[in-house]
Amino acid sequence: MRRLLSCLLPLAFLLTSCTMGYDSFQTASVVKSRFKDTKPQDFGRDRPQRHPIHGIDISKWQGDINWQSVKGSGVAFVFIKATEGKDRIDPRFAQYWNEASAAGLLHAPYHFFYFCSTADEQADWFIHNVPKDVMALPPVVDVEWNPDSPTCRTRPAPETVRAEIKRFMDRLEAYYGKRPIIYTSVDFHRDNLVGYFKDYKFWVRSVAKHPKEIYADRSWDFWQYTSTGLIPGIKGPTDINVFAGSEQNWHNWVAAVKKEGNS
Template sequence: MRWLDALTLCLCLAAAGCTSGASDMMDGVGHPPRFQDTDPQDFAGRTPHRHDVHGIDLSKWNGDVDWASVRKSGVSFAFMKATEGGDRLDARFHEYWRGARAAGVHYAPYHFFYFCTPADIQADWFIANVPKDAVMLPPVLDAEWNPTSKTCRFRPEPPVVRQEMQRFMDRIEAHYGKRPLIYTTVDFHRENLEGHFQNHLFWVRAVSQHPSEIYPARNWAFWQYTSTGVVPGIDVPTDINVFSGTQKNWNAWVAAVSK
């Protein structure tokens, strides 16, 4: 399956709201996941628990990770922070991706975009710090506002936002040979991204409403549904995500993008 075919598959699945129909979450090896949520939401009956494939995202703030326990708990993939702006490397990044690889968890790095630094400088920084072995699944551009930043609260106009994002992603795709995913939040998406980047897979944050309610007309591939997850092998609250399609769809997509 070529990359574009895999992309089309995922977008169609997300648009259809495709799930397995199973009553229990499964980890792909026939076992119900053992992670929990301290603040579970019902999402108007469209629970993420009906999706086959679950994963986590993390940064240095998650501390020590027992990757074998994480995998056994039902986690199939992990997005991990690699870089931010043009001068920050997450202190746990290299430890995390190697641990995930050893445990058989699919993994990908993400870059937190900083709107006070040119896209090319950020791309140079990412490429300098993220080896190709650390990019199993496609890399991720984390595009959101950071109102608590002590150094940059600049909010460019939407056309500039999109231009800088596209430049960064073009550089990353050219280097790694994989089209980046876009992670975003409700407000940032509404102000900058609606109707744009249709050829990229989206990973959306929606912790109280289903994505279909707050991301109009956006086909999504990954859904971050909680930041209060309890995952065996991690001692602090952890973000948990789902893939939009079935286990079979996941296997096909991973095979296509992991080459």
């Protein structure tokens, strides 16, 4: 029996490491937080510091960035705002994109989706502004309600929301060769996404509780756990995220994504 167990345990580990159910992942030991936070939240035992891979998301509000300091702090990936709606581009996108690349940081573009423009209009705008040949990680579609928007506060029916998101993602996947990641907030997910898009990777915002407590029936891959983080090389507060799996899961996924783009 002892010999049988010794054979089965490595196999079980390999099978587990190949799945995408990372939200149940736990490290062998709790590591000390790498980054400071002006308003830290106590997540209890399931704190994000249990995950080894951390990253940030940025837009024009981060201003000038010392990318070597960012990379040296332990940041492993960067989501960079690219476009919004059908006619807006973040004025820092090209700069951040080139600087992150020069620093050797894995990065991906994200698009803030408006429900006052069609999915095709927004896909055309994103494709026009985001180069195809330098896409290392999958593009991201940011879907959330925007009650403070001066131009678009429309809230379509859930069926319309899902159809428009799907059309946009299909366009991007066909062009870039990578299936987009879905970023969302608690209320938008509750109103539109519960039970849907289970074959997509999710990046969820949850700054007060662990995602498993507030995202019904959702396996997540990235967790935005604070908007008040302090990152060396960036002035002011910055969103910090964790990847749900182990370091090996991360390397395996990145390798698989890069292969997709070259196939």
